[in-house]
Each structure stands twice: as structure tokens, then as C-alpha cells.
Amino acid sequence: MYKSVDASVMRQFNKQTVLSLLYQQEQTSRVDISEQTGLNRATVSSLVDELIDEQFVEEVGFGASSGGRKPILLRFNARAGYTIGIDVQISYITTVVTDAVRRVVYENRCQLDARTHSLTADRLFDVLKKEIGLAIEVCPPSPRGLFGIGIGLPGLVNYATGHVSYLPNLNITEWPIVEQLSEIYPQTIVIDNDANCGAWAIYLSHRIKNLLFINAGIGVGSGIVLNGRVYRGRDGIAGEAGHTTISTIGVLCSCGNYGCWEQYSSEQALARYLREQGVDPADEFSPLFVSHCVHHAQRDVEAYSNSLRSLGQSLGIGISNLLQIFNPEAIFLGGTIAEAESIILPEIQRVIRHRAISKNKDMPIKIAPHPTVAVGAAGLALAQAIDIFPATTEKEH
Numbered sequence: 213m214y215k216s217v218d219a220s221v222m223r224q225f226n227k228q229t230v231l232s233l234l235y236q237q238e239q240t241s242r243v244d245i246s247e248q249t250g251l252n253r254a255t256v257s258s259l260v261d262e263l264i265d266e267q268f269v270e271e272v273g274f275g276a277s278s279g280g281r282k283p284i285l286l287r288f289n290a291r292a293g294y295t296i297g298i299d300v301q302i303s304y305i306t307t308v309v310t311d312a313v314r315r316v317v318y319e320n321r322c323q324l325d326a327r328t329h330s331l332t333a334d335r336l337f338d339v340l341k342k343e344i345g346l347a348i349e350v351c352p353p354s355p356r357g358l359f360g361i362g363i364g365l366p367g368l369v370n371y372a373t374g375h376v377s378y379l380p381n382l383n384i385t386e387w388p389i390v391e392q393l394s395e396i397y398p399q400t401i402v403i404d405n406d407a408n409c410g411a412w413a414i415y416l417s418h419r420i421k422n423l424l425f426i427n428a429g430i431g432v433g434s435g436i437v438l439n440g441r442v443y444r445g446r447d448g449i450a451g452e453a454g455h456t457t458i459s460t461i462g463v464l465c466s467c468g469n470y471g472c473w474e475q476y477s478s479e480q481a482l483a484r485y486l487r488e489q490g491v492d493p494a495d496e497f498s499p500l501f502v503s504h505c506v507h508h509a510q511r512d513v514e515a516y517s518n519s520l521r522s523l524g525q526s527l528g529i530g531i532s533n534l535l536q537i538f539n540p541e542a543i544f545l546g547g548t549i550a551e552a553e554s555i556i557l558p559e560i561q562r563v564i565r566h567r568a569i570s571k572n573k574d575m576p577i578k579i580a581p582h583p584t585v586a587v588g589a590a591g592l593a594l595a596q597a598i599d600i601f602p603a604t605t606e607k608e609h
């Protein structure tokens with residue numbers, strides 16, 4: 213009796229291992245899977261047949277022969293099902309629907325106006341329901357249906373418990389968001405810090421095992437992938453790089469401290485730099501604020517180019533600090549601030565060459581395209597829904 217239970221548990225474990233492998237590789241074959249997992253060929257064949265029956269996997273023709281018969285190539289079925297990913301920022305929300313191989317089939321960006329109106333958890337919940345409803349309507353029909361919903365949030369959130377501790381710039385505290393959403397939606401629902409979602413999306417698309425993702429918008433956060441796993445720390449709040457001190461006598465931050473990196477490298481900082489130069493940034497809380505600043509800077513309005521350069525220099529200081537700690541394989545910059553890449557990137561690289569040590573000086577900073585965070589949130593929900601990367605996502609079952 214116990215023996216058969218063990219065998220079925222083992223078979224399920226092996227099946228998830230094969231599915232994880234197929235999800236991570238564009239194409240592979242039964243022989244390759246056997247070699248990569250150490251499972252014997254008969255077991256792999258039987259598990260793959262099961263996954264084909266379940267429409268998770270499809271055969272796509274023959275690969276090159278290495279002497280014997282040509283192997284049949286396999287790939288994860290992109291149309292197996294769909295996932296919703298949401299990136300909640302202070303001034304806007306981006307919602308995507310992705311297919312099973314993370315391609316975006318729908319994207320919607322709506323304004324949030326959290327800074328100009330007082331936003332409560334109830335109001336944000338209503339906005340999320342509306343955005344999820346719109347996304348569900350456009351999900352194409354598929355054999356596995358909607359896998360799940362992933363939400364990236366700007367602040368202290370606990371991925372394992374689905375609980376929001378504190379969203380500083382939104383003034384929302386202690387919110388059991390996953391529990392509330394689960395009363396409406398039966399699918400898997402996952403929340404994570406927005407920068408963690410971005411880091412996970414970059415890991416999935418670039419296969420870089422050690423990387424940092426800096427999400428810079430109205431606030432600044434960082435997501436950390438170490439050895440192919442999102443590093444969340446003891447309480448799920450690792451990566452709050454925006455609240456590391458870069459000036460002991462600096463500007464007061466929403467966290468209560470003075471001189472946080474976020475106060476020098478975010479949209480809030482950009483608006484302050486402009487005011488210091490005598491410009492009143494009227495559209496400070498608009499989702500288009502940064503792109504408007506770039507537009508003015510490109511027309512040689514000095515206050516705008518000076519302010520964006522100052523922003524780039526401050527980003528460079530914080531990124532140099534992170535480089536000294538992590539010496540990662542790559543750093544990606546995302547969020548609205550990344551829209552100013554033509555002006556800020558040269559400044560960031562100049563500061564890094566000046567401040568970072570040894571080989572860190574040569575680290576190229578790459579720009580993450582919009583909507584990386586929403587795609588990463590969807591990716592986390594999919595991983596949870598079909599139980600792949602169990603050791604990576606570290607969710608409590």
C-alpha cells in the first residue's frame with residue numbers, strides 16, 4: 213500500500229520535472245530530457261505521452277540525427293492556457309494576458325491617480341476586479357483555460373502568505389489581498405513585489421542565473437535572482453534597495469528615514485530637481501511624466517536635461533553599491549524612469565566606471581522593456597498553477 217503511494221508521488225514529481233524542463237527550453241526531445249533529468253527513456257516517454265494527452269506539450273517535427281533515428285522534437289504548448297499578469301504602480305496599472313510561453317496577447321494600461329486621490333485597499337480592489345474582468349473577456353479559448361492571476365505590487369508584500377504588509381506610496385497596510393481575490397476567482401492567485409516579478413521575467417527570458425532588476429518609477433525597488441531563484445529574504449521583503457541610505461542628512465523619505473536612494477532616483481526626485489531649477493512640473497503624477505521630461509530635454513530645455521542627468525548620476529551611485537555587494541551577471545533597469553534611457557544611461561555608466569571596483573566597472577546596464585513586471589507576475593502565477601519550479605518559487609503549500 214505505502215509502496216504504491218510512494219510510486220505515484222514519485223511519478224508526479226518526475227512529471228513536474230519533465231514539464232519544468234519543457235517550459236524552460238524552446239524545443240527538446242525525449243532523449244534530451246532523459247539525459248538532462250537522469251530518468252530512463254521508457255519513463256520519459258510515458259510521462260511525455262501523458263503531457264501530450266493533457267495538451268501541455270506538443271510534437272513539432274524531427275530534429276537532426278546524431279547517428280540513429282531522427283528524434284521527434286517537443287515543445288511546451290503555447291496555447292495550452294493563458295495567464296493574467298498585473299503591474300500595479302502609483303500612477304498606472306498595466307494588465308497583460310500571456311500565453312503559456314509568456315508571449316503577450318493582450319495589454320492594457322490604465323491611469324491610477326493614487327497620489328492625487330486617496331487610494332484605499334477597497335478602491336484598488338475594485339480597479340483590480342475591473343482590469344481582471346476585461347482580461348478574462350479577451351482570453352482565447354484553450355484546453356487548460358485560465359491558469360492564474362499574478363499581481364506585482366510596489367512595496368512590502370509576502371509572496372508566501374499572499375498578504376500585503378505595506379505599500380508606502382499607496383498608503384495601504386495589512387491587506388489579505390489574495391484571500392479576498394480568491395473569494396471571486398477560483399484560479400491560482402499570486403502576489404509579489406513588483407521588482408521581484410521583473411527579475412523573474414528577465415530570468416525566464418534570458419536564462420541569467422544571477423541578476424538584479426531595478427524598478428524605478430515613483431519609488432525604487434530591486435528584485436534579486438540568485439542561482440536561478442528569486443531571493444526574497446526571511447520575511448519576503450529583500451531587495452528594498454530604494455530605502456538604503458545614500459545621504460545621512462538627505463531628503464525625508466516616505467519610510468521615515470532621511471536620504472534614501474529612492475529620494476534621488478525616482479520620479480519624485482525628478483520633480484524635485486525640476487523645482488530646484490525653477491520649473492513647476494505640472495504633470496508630475498501623470499504616467500507620461502518621464503516621457504514628457506525626455507521630450508523637453510531633447511529640445512534643449514536645460515532644466516530638464518540637467519534634472520535627468522542628476523537622476524542618472526544618483527541611479528549610478530545606488531547601482532554601484534549593489535554591484536559591490538552582488539557582482540551579478542546582469543543588471544536590468546525597468547519602470548517609467550527607464551523611458552529616459554538616452555539621457556540617464558550614459559550618466560549611470562559614467563558613475564559606475566568611477567565608483568564601482570574592479571570588473572564591476574564594466575557592467576553594462578540593460579533596459580527592460582515595458583511590460584516586464586506584468587509578464588513576470590503572470591509567469592509566477594503560471595509556475596504556481598502548474599507546479600513547476602517548486603524549489604524556485606518557494607511558496608508554502
Ligand SMILES: [Zn+2]
Binds near residue numbers: 455466469
Ligand atoms: Zn526610505
